Amino acid sequence: MALIVQKYGGTSVGDLDRIRNVAERVARTFDQGNDVVVILSAMSGETDRLLDLAGKITPFPDKREVDMLVSTGEQVSVSLMAVTLQSMGYKARSMLGHQAEILTDNRFTRARILGIKASRIKALLAEKHIVIVAGFQGADANGDITTLGRGGSDTSAVAVAAALKADKCEIFTDVDGIYTADPNICSKARKLERISYDEMLEMASLGAKVLQIRSVEFAKKYDVPIHVRSSFSEEEGTMVVYEDANMEKVVVSGVTHNKNEARITLSKVPDRPGIAMQILEPIAEAGIGVDMIIQNTRAGNLTDLTFTVPKSDFEAALEIEQKIAEKIGAEDVVGDKNIAKVSVVGVGMRSHSGVASKMFAALAAENINILMISTSEIRISCVIEEKYTELAVRTLHTAFGLDESI
Numbered sequence: 001m002a003l004i005v006q007k008y009g010g011t012s013v014g015d016l017d018r019i020r021n022v023a024e025r026v027a028r029t030f031d032q033g034n035d036v037v038v039i040l041s042a043m044s045g046e047t048d049r050l051l052d053l054a055g056k057i058t059p060f061p062d063k064r065e066v067d068m069l070v071s072t073g074e075q076v077s078v079s080l081m082a083v084t085l086q087s088m089g090y091k092a093r094s095m096l097g098h099q100a101e102i103l104t105d106n107r108f109t110r111a112r113i114l115g116i117k118a119s120r121i122k123a124l125l126a127e128k129h130i131v132i133v134a135g136f137q138g139a140d141a142n143g144d145i146t147t148l149g150r151g152g153s154d155t156s157a158v159a160v161a162a163a164l165k166a167d168k169c170e171i172f173t174d175v176d177g178i179y180t181a182d183p184n185i186c187s188k189a190r191k192l193e194r195i196s197y198d199e200m201l202e203m204a205s206l207g208a209k210v211l212q213i214r215s216v217e218f219a220k221k222y223d224v225p226i227h228v229r230s231s232f233s234e235e236e237g238t239m240v241v242y243e244d245a246n247m248e249k250v251v252v253s254g255v256t257h258n259k260n261e262a263r264i265t266l267s268k269v270p271d272r273p274g275i276a277m278q279i280l281e282p283i284a285e286a287g288i289g290v291d292m293i294i295q296n297t298r299a300g301n302l303t304d305l306t307f308t309v310p311k312s313d314f315e316a317a318l319e320i321e322q323k324i325a326e327k328i329g330a331e332d333v334v335g336d337k338n339i340a341k342v343s344v345v346g347v348g349m350r351s352h353s354g355v356a357s358k359m360f361a362a363l364a365a366e367n368i369n370i371l372m373i374s375t376s377e378i379r380i381s382c383v384i385e386e387k388y389t390e391l392a393v394r395t396l397h398t399a400f401g402l403d404e405s406i
């Protein structure tokens with residue numbers, strides 16, 4: 001007998017039939033003699049719908065009220081799940097974040113979990129209930145409802161699993177695991193059996209939307225192995241775990257791509273201390289996140305500075321920089337939205353050299369020009385022209401030996 005936490009995402013509970021499917025799966029796990037805690041997202045599209053409603057009233061609704069509003073999505077799905085399980089003859093009880101004693105800080109819409117007491121969950125499990133907890137939400141010290149940021153029910157699941165010292169944390173979603181590349185553009189992509197927390201963190205921050213980044217950080221910190229799998233099949237998915245010696249043998253575990261960034265270049269900027277700050281501080285102040293930054297030196301004490309921002313913030317960032325360029329005496333500002341970032345990720349990079357040159361050679365062989373480069377200990381990213389994204393991903397997938405073996 002084990003204590004199992006299962007999280008189901010919005011698509012998995014998108015309508016009553018799907019809720020019934022999930023309930024059957026939960027019931028099966030329970031019937032095998034396990035204690036089961038279920039964490040749910042809101043029914044698919046519901047969180048967006050609620051955010052839209054508030055947005056129609058005013059562009060910047062009060063964040064406390066936003067959390068009050070969007071947290072209702074999960075209230076609906078957990079109660080429907082409890083009713084379904086009860087109708088099947090099971091003892092089931094749904095719970096909101098504060099009833100599960102999920103304490104967070106008070107940063108509404110992006111709160112962080114501070115602790116989970118879970119005493120009611122434990123008492124209900126002892127009475128052989130299936131406990132269903134609303135994901136994505138908690139409450140601050142005043143008892144005000146908070147939410148954990150988009151995709152936050154993954155983090156709820158991992159945190160509850162950690163608090164209960166669960167034997168398993170299964171994240172059921174609409175894909176069947178983590179792949180070596182996006183199967184939609186790379187037909188030779190393979191499902192990974194295992195991936196390390198660090199690799200998963202890199203992939204998640206590169207745009208792989210399978211898990212919320214926070215949930216992986218949490219899992220790593222509290223040593224919770226995550227099993228990512230499909231709610232529509234019985235197949236094993238991907239385990240996200242601590243890295244082991246075997247993982248190091250593989251140089252690159254995955255190739256990712258991201259078309260959500262745009263770049264901005266200020267050219268012929270007078271090169272003096274404080275210039276990068278003058279260029280980038282207003283961007284940060286506008287709440288725009290900068291990803292890559294490159295500075296090139298030119299003759300005559302001039303420099304070029306290039307950086308990337310999310311495409312959705314491109315126009316705002318460009319406008320800010322046009323003003324700054326004038327102020328600091330830069331010659332020109334140019335922006336480019338038609339870029340993509342392709343990256344190779346792997347813990348094996350720590351002990352293997354030559355990964356970067358292999359990547360550059362593979363791209364060069366296809367005549368793909370590299371516009372920007374950035375690296376971490378276990379990742380190399382290149383910005384290229386957007387139109388070459390698919391070709392680049394496939395080329396790198398082959399070059400690093402990731403293609404499906406026949």
Ligand code: ASP
Binds near residue numbers: 047048
């Ligand atoms: N319902 C929330 C969202 O759509 C939380 C989640 O699904 O994880 O972001």
Ligand code: MG
Binds near residue numbers: 154210
């Ligand atoms: Mg999700």
